[in-house]
Amino acid sequence: MHDTIPVAEIMVEDVVTASPDATVTEAATLLRAESVSSVIVVRDGDPAGILTEGDFATQLCERADLGHVAVRDVMSTPLTTIEPTASIVDAVDLLRTTDIEHLPVVSSAEATTGGDDDATPTEGDDAGELVGIVTTTELTYYVPQLVHRASESRQRPPRRRVRSDTLYERDDWDFEYRGADESTVSVGDVARFSKTLSDDDVEAFAEATGDTNRIHLDEAYAAETRFGGRIVHGVLANGLISAALARLPGVTIYLSQESSFRAPLSIGERATAVCEIVEDLDRAKYRIETAVFDGDDAIVLEGDAVVLVDDLPPMAARDGDAATTQ
Missing domain, CATH: 3.10.129.10 (Hotdog Thioesterase)
Structure with missing residues (x-):
């Protein structure tokens, strides 16, 4: 059963991170070098935000020059996260209801876990320890019918x-x-x-x-x-x-x-x-x-x-x- 598979079993543990003080150019270089679609912004060891390929596209439409802009000025925050013990069904539901594609996995009682818990975005000192990330890509391998249900219904x-x-x-x-x-x-x-x-x-x-x-x-x-x-x-x-x-x-x-x-x-x-x-x-x-x-x-x-x-x-x-x- 999908609801018995925890997020910890499918998450990517090697998370690409950047400092809030890094430039957008440095973050974009990380995306390309690591072949990933998002960078988690970490402040003093705690996840504070995220910068995705979609964020880059949005910012390019709004700003003439991103080269020397700090990541903290363009990152998406507060950060919606999930516990490693939450099920992959919880992860799918959370991605769909929040309309996002990247879900940092945080080991903390404050993290969003889906299921019976309230969806509470986390930020800064309350965010907890970043232990991985799960995206629609990983979930597609396990629950394609759940991940694609929303897009299929739009057809x-x-x-x-x-x-x-x-x-x-x-x-x-x-x-x-x-x-x-x-x-x-x-x-x-x-x-x-x-x-x-x-x-x-x-x-x-x-x-x-x-x-x-x-x-x-x-x-x-x-x-x-x-x-x-x-x-x-x-x-x-x-x-x-x-x-x-x-x-x-x-x-x-x-x-x-x-x-x-x-x-x-x-x-x-x-x-x-x-x-x-x-x-x-x-x-x-x-x-x-x-x-x-x-x-x-x-x-x-x-x-x-x-x-x-x-x-x-x-x-x-x-x-x-x-x-x-x-």
Whole structure:
């Protein structure tokens, strides 16, 4: 089992280090001479920061001359580290959640260990003894399916243009509309939209909205809450309702939405929004009962919405006719 293999068994013990007072030129020479992708910055025997190939690229874009700049001025800090006794699964999780590729291994109670401990970057006198480094390269040899899981999930199914009222669809999205006439909206019609809410979706939503609550992003933190693990943002789950309504015949304009959150939705679950038109409010306005279900058909949230449905603009109508004749 991967969770029984400690980081100490796969880490590189011969770590390339530099002083904070060294120049960036000296650090770059070390990278080339030692054929490594990072240099750990050590102050008074303790790891204090890191300088990676990515840091060099970033600094070159921001500074005209790096030759005589001190390493301390460009190193990444505070330093995120891991204990040698932590498992390689903990290392993979930590690399993914912090979006880094180099993880110094530090023998200290203060080091980040993943698993059940909080992720606490270390720096200076509190950093402990540097005993090695583990990177995505070493981890790939042991757990390629874990290391590549994030990049593979980003290889989404291709976009396809199949509707006149949405810009694109994806093969892993499902939409169904049940009504007497699919070209108009009527009481009794039902729209369903399904997709898997992936880790990438949650991270992108957090970045776009600023809602970086650790219950959604930090597995170790979330494990200690009442949910026992990370969950999807409630508003992101609610967004599936918007996706279903966007596919009603015509141009759907939200006027109001009320939702009651009934249960958490785990990351990676396929969720389904169901929207039923229950009342014609006149002047192209409709009241719609809304709900989202998880992969076990348990209700996650429910409520209702009021929307205004305009006719499609002439360009979209022409596009739809063209698609029909092809």
